[in-house]
Amino acid sequence: MASTAKKSKKEGSGGDISAGEDSGLSGKDIYNPETQKALEEIDSCQNDIDALNEKASEEILKVEQKYNQLRKPYFEKRNNIIKRIPNFWITAFINHPQISTILDEDEEECLHFLTKVEVEEFEDIKSGYKIAFHFDENPYFENKVLVKEFHLDSTGDPYSKSTAITWKDDMDLTAKKKSANLKGKQGRKRPFEPRSFFSWYLQEGDPSADDIAEIIKDDLWPNPLQYFLVPDIEVENGIEEE
Amino acid sequence: MASTAKKSKKEGSGGDISAGEDSGLSGKDIYNPETQKALEEIDSCQNDIDALNEKASEEILKVEQKYNQLRKPYFEKRNNIIKRIPNFWITAFINHPQISTILDEDEEECLHFLTKVEVEEFEDIKSGYKIAFHFDENPYFENKVLVKEFHLDSTGDPYSKSTAITWKDDMDLTAKKKSANLKGKQGRKRPFEPRSFFSWYLQEGDPSADDIAEIIKDDLWPNPLQYFLVPDIEVENGIEEE
Structure with a gap:
């Protein structure tokens, strides 16, 4: 049940919202100002989470690369023995x-x-x-x-x-x-x-x-x-x- | 296409062979002595590979645990913002x-x-x-x-x-x-x-x-x-x- 590093389904968050100056939602007036502000804060928080996910994936990749190198001589040795059969x-x-x-x-x-x-x-x-x-x-x-x-x-x-x-x-x-x-x-x-x-x-x-x-x-x-x-x-x- | 750490399908190697004194095959005489010896060497090599796989899984688990901890405050922050919507x-x-x-x-x-x-x-x-x-x-x-x-x-x-x-x-x-x-x-x-x-x-x-x-x-x-x-x-x- 060990999970792999989570990645959000889409790069950044997948909605109409973009944190910062040109929020995609600001012109639409679908949400009241309080909700609008909260949505932008969630979006910003989501970006921080995505950045962590990215770093987790990179670290896991490094571990996998390290062990691929460590396994290599054993696979070569195994192939040499296999040739005798x-x-x-x-x-x-x-x-x-x-x-x-x-x-x-x-x-x-x-x-x-x-x-x-x-x-x-x-x-x-x-x-x-x-x-x-x-x-x-x-x-x-x-x-x-x-x-x-x-x-x-x-x-x-x-x-x-x-x-x-x-x-x-x-x-x-x-x-x-x-x-x-x-x-x-x-x-x-x-x-x-x-x-x-x-x-x-x-x-x-x-x-x-x-x-x-x-x-x-x-x-x-x-x-x-x-x-x-x-x-x-x-x-x-x-x-x-x- | 990144692979996760490989684990052999069965603990140790999955065959009739066991390296060491009581080889499960020695009484069967299916293989000639040269092949028998090679099989035992493969089995021993496979044990080394399995041990490396085990260590790789443990290291990846540690990375995942670390990032679960790092993500936690962001998830809490996100939940608090969400409550406002x-x-x-x-x-x-x-x-x-x-x-x-x-x-x-x-x-x-x-x-x-x-x-x-x-x-x-x-x-x-x-x-x-x-x-x-x-x-x-x-x-x-x-x-x-x-x-x-x-x-x-x-x-x-x-x-x-x-x-x-x-x-x-x-x-x-x-x-x-x-x-x-x-x-x-x-x-x-x-x-x-x-x-x-x-x-x-x-x-x-x-x-x-x-x-x-x-x-x-x-x-x-x-x-x-x-x-x-x-x-x-x-x-x-x-x-x-x-």
């Missing part, structure tokens, strides 16, 4: 109740070459984060690393961009999927989950409904071991161990 | 898109006697908060203050409790409502909103779905002026000004 990430993906829903069969094959996942929040963590997928040499694409980044644009709206995938000849898993979809929705194992891992990865633009990215950042990445070890009971796919 | 709170309630939905007509009459609202998070803000409604002498009940508190019980589950209302003779607004409901759902102005302010207030037990309390704490209370000044276009009720 064959198929660690694909196993964790398959065992994860939400991530498993976007893996199609061909993609699972491909993701056996995934050796390292990294989530990194930008130094100014208000502005975003990136997820990097590192791959071994593989039959599907030339890239060694695929990076999906999440930013805020100049107006504060979120957007994402992804490193383009250099598919090897006839190995474009998303093309295959598109063509399968064209052939009357054949070839899909999960009729109610039309997404796939690589179509998620390549999807740019507005990420505000990107639950998969949030799940990777806030659930899988903080503790992947629990998903490697504990298969979700609803997962249909088996995975050969080692 | 007749019907401030009932007007803000009526103008609020969600709170307005639980006000029935008789209750609106009664809430004209509401002079002060206070939201206070407990010193250990993890454990909860309270909302106090202060009333002038009124024809409905004897209480000067009605307090609804939100706590966590010893197992961490949320619950709420409310000061009992000492209704004056034949003035129990909830009884009236009950009897109206018994008479074939007569007397309700909003057929799809069966709740009322006082039935919300008196509802104890599990508050996890208590959106009204959250709205008062996180939306109305941080900036009530905006709701006093800006009527929501969907509000049906008119309110006589002063």
